Amino acid sequence: xxxxxxxxxxxxxxxxxxxxxxxxxxxxxxxxxxxxxxxxxxxxxxxxxxxxxxxxxxxxxxxxxxxxxxxxxxxxxxxxxxxxxxxxxxxxxxxxx
Numbered sequence: 001x002x003x004x005x006x007x008x009x010x011x012x013x014x015x016x017x018x019x020x021x022x023x024x025x026x027x028x029x030x031x032x033x034x035x036x037x038x039x040x041x042x043x044x045x046x047x048x049x050x051x052x053x054x055x056x057x058x059x060x061x062x063x064x065x066x067x068x069x070x071x072x073x074x075x076x077x078x079x080x081x082x083x084x085x086x087x088x089x090x091x092x093x094x095x096x097x
Contacts, residue, residue: 005030022088032088047083 007015019029046052046060055061062071062079 024088032084032091036087047086051079 015029016026019026022029046054051063052060053063062076064071
């Protein structure tokens, strides 16, 4: 199905850049992001229970250990990039193996 999205220029540029780095299409990036966003919380895989927990809204939340430094946006982005890359590599394997 075709649809039209009105995205901020900077977001579109980032998405196209990511697609090029991953040698895939913008469509694949958008589809992957939407599927990840709407996946039910019950089906949510916790990649590292030592670092994450599923929060009350069904999203992964970083566990903060007492005495540890505050979680920054850069830390969150780095973790999300790592998870996205793992998901992408998994999706690119034949039969999802």
